[in-house]
Amino acid sequence: MQKTIDSLLKNARGDIEILPVFDGRSPDVPIRPDKRVNVVTLKERLGMRAAINAGISQSKGEFIMKCDAHCCFGAGFDVTLSQNCAEDWIVVPRRYSLDAAKWRRVTDRPYRDYHSITYPTPNGSYGITMSNVDWIEKNEERKDAKYDIDDTMTFQGSCWMANKKYFLKRVGFLDDREETYGSFADEYLEIGLKYWLGGGSVKVIKKTWYAHLSKSRKQYQKGIFTTTLKRNLAKYHNWSSKHWMENKEPGMIHPLSWLIEKFWPVPTWSEDRSKWVYPYGDEDLEKLNLK
Numbered sequence: 001m002q003k004t005i006d007s008l009l010k011n012a013r014g015d016i017e018i019l020p021v022f023d024g025r026s027p028d029v030p031i032r033p034d035k036r037v038n039v040v041t042l043k044e045r046l047g048m049r050a051a052i053n054a055g056i057s058q059s060k061g062e063f064i065m066k067c068d069a070h071c072c073f074g075a076g077f078d079v080t081l082s083q084n085c086a087e088d089w090i091v092v093p094r095r096y097s098l099d100a101a102k103w104r105r106v107t108d109r110p111y112r113d114y115h116s117i118t119y120p121t122p123n124g125s126y127g128i129t130m131s132n133v134d135w136i137e138k139n140e141e142r143k144d145a146k147y148d149i150d151d152t153m154t155f156q157g158s159c160w161m162a163n164k165k166y167f168l169k170r171v172g173f174l175d176d177r178e179e180t181y182g183s184f185a186d187e188y189l190e191i192g193l194k195y196w197l198g199g200g201s202v203k204v205i206k207k208t209w210y211a212h213l214s215k216s217r218k219q220y221q222k223g224i225f226t227t228t229l230k231r232n233l234a235k236y237h238n239w240s241s242k243h244w245m246e247n248k249e250p251g252m253i254h255p256l257s258w259l260i261e262k263f264w265p266v267p268t269w270s271e272d273r274s275k276w277v278y279p280y281g282d283e284d285l286e287k288l289n290l291k
Contacts, residue, residue: 065162
């Protein structure tokens with residue numbers, strides 16, 4: 001966390017406020033004092049979605065930027081993103097891998113600009129997921145500088161920026177109810193689809209970058225998953241996939257099929273449009289041990 005904060009402070013060129021959110025615990029090592037840093041500590045462990053909501057509710061700026069606690073950033077990232085963020089856009093910078101030993105970006109590995117949403121697919125204990133996967137072919141297709149600001153179907157979720165007023169109007173505070181996404185699942189799906197299908201846009205801004213530390217699934221689960229969350233992940237993902245595939249989100253002006261057509265062809269989606277439906281009934285989920 002401290003290294004991420006240091007990178008934010010070092011590379012920001014405008015007025016920023018950093019709100020490190022600690023979910024139900026205090027930091028093992030106190031965050032170094034800085035007038036631009038205000039630590040938020042939740043009284044109990046509520047999960048990622050509640051932590052994001054706490055940061056948004058206490059933020060004072062025109063723009064909000066969420067990032068994970070293991071990232072570094074390009075010089076002027078804040079100015080570049082905010083100056084290229086229309087009111088109804090959510091924007092993400094180019095993503096590199098992070099060298100954790102030196103806390104800098106890795107430049108000899110592929111960067112990520114684009115992501116696609118997969119057709120709902122069984123994913124082990126994760127349930128039926130509509131995953132956000134790297135769209136490598138799109139990276140290659142749109143290398144030209146004229147695509148330095150470009151549409152992306154979805155995003156990874158470790159860093160994004162938005163106009164706060166519009167975000168609260170279009171998305172609101174993230175839904176963390178047990179009967180919907182729960183405390184953790186599908187941040188990118190809720191935010192990205194509420195923007196695209198509600199009349200906004202999701203853009204990648206290649207003029208700046210951040211680097212993100214990728215963890216193995218084992219490390220990832222050990223770090224953030226409580227027993228309850230592990231048990232309910234399938235339920236959350238199943239609900240989310242069915243919710244969006246069946247166009248149940250109120251207030252949207254486009255169906256999900258509109259977004260697939262916009263980015264067509266999209267990996268994992270059939271050319272047969274009649275198959276763009278949620279394909280799993282209760283019996284299917286029971287057979288997959290996901291009900």
